[in-house]
Amino acid sequence: MRMKIQLIALTVLLAATALPASSRAQDASQGIKVEVTGFRNNNGLLRCSLWSGPAGFPRDDSHIWKHASGPVKNSSAECVFSGNFPAGDYAVTLFHDEDSSGKFKSNMIGYPLEGYGFSNNVVPQFSAPTFDQCKFHYDGTGWKQIPVKMIYR
Numbered sequence: 194m195r196m197k198i199q200l201i202a203l204t205v206l207l208a209a210t211a212l213p214a215s216s217r218a219q220d221a222s223q224g225i226k227v228e229v230t231g232f233r234n235n236n237g238l239l240r241c242s243l244w245s246g247p248a249g250f251p252r253d254d255s256h257i258w259k260h261a262s263g264p265v266k267n268s269s270a271e272c273v274f275s276g277n278f279p280a281g282d283y284a285v286t287l288f289h290d291e292d293s294s295g296k297f298k299s300n301m302i303g304y305p306l307e308g309y310g311f312s313n314n315v316v317p318q319f320s321a322p323t324f325d326q327c328k329f330h331y332d333g334t335g336w337k338q339i340p341v342k343m344i345y346r
Contacts, residue, residue, distance in 0.1 A: 223335050224275035227261075227285050229310060231343040232268045237291040239263050241272035244284045247324035251286050251311075258283075265289065280333030284324050285312040289343060308343040316344060 227241050242257045249256030261272035272287065288297045289308035298306040312329055315322040331337045 224273060224278060225283065225331055225337045225339060227272040227287065227312070227339045227341060228269070229271065229287060229341045229343055230269045232265050232270065232289055233308065233345055234291065235265045235268065237265060237289065237293045239265055239270035239272055239287060240290045240295070241285055241287040243274050244286070244324065245281065250284060250324040251321055278331060278333060280331060282328040282330055284327035284329070285339060285341070287341065305346050308345045310341045310343050312339050312341060314342055
């Protein structure tokens with residue numbers, strides 16, 4: 194159990210280490226919108242990472258395609274990845290940055306102190322999820338909405 198918690202915490206931490214400012218563009222007419230519910234409070238920000246393939250997923254943040262963030266309001270938040278995206282398979286990793294530090298918090302043994310989630314609402318059991326478990330298809334037109342429920346341990 195301890196190894197499982199440490200693995201999850203490491204996965205989310207690595208995916209979040211290179212989070213720049215939001216990639217939200219207000220004038221784009223297409224993209225991927227991640228709609229997250231189940232926050233335990235309205236503090237901080239939702240931080241999301243978009244992956245365009247299985248390379249490095251979910252540990253090697255050098256393979257993250259885009260980052261986005263959004264404020265938490267009424268126990269929900271969204272990340273918007275807008276622009277001209279090619280059709281293909283994508284996956285999302287995310288976490289609730291309750292203190293707006295830009296870093297995923299865990300305790301000394303790796304137990305997550307902030308919420309996290311994956312596209313397709315994958316709930317890790319004994320290891321980090323794979324890209325295939327989390328992937329969804331975007332056809333390259335319009336908006337693709339991805340619902341995710343936050344996980345707290």
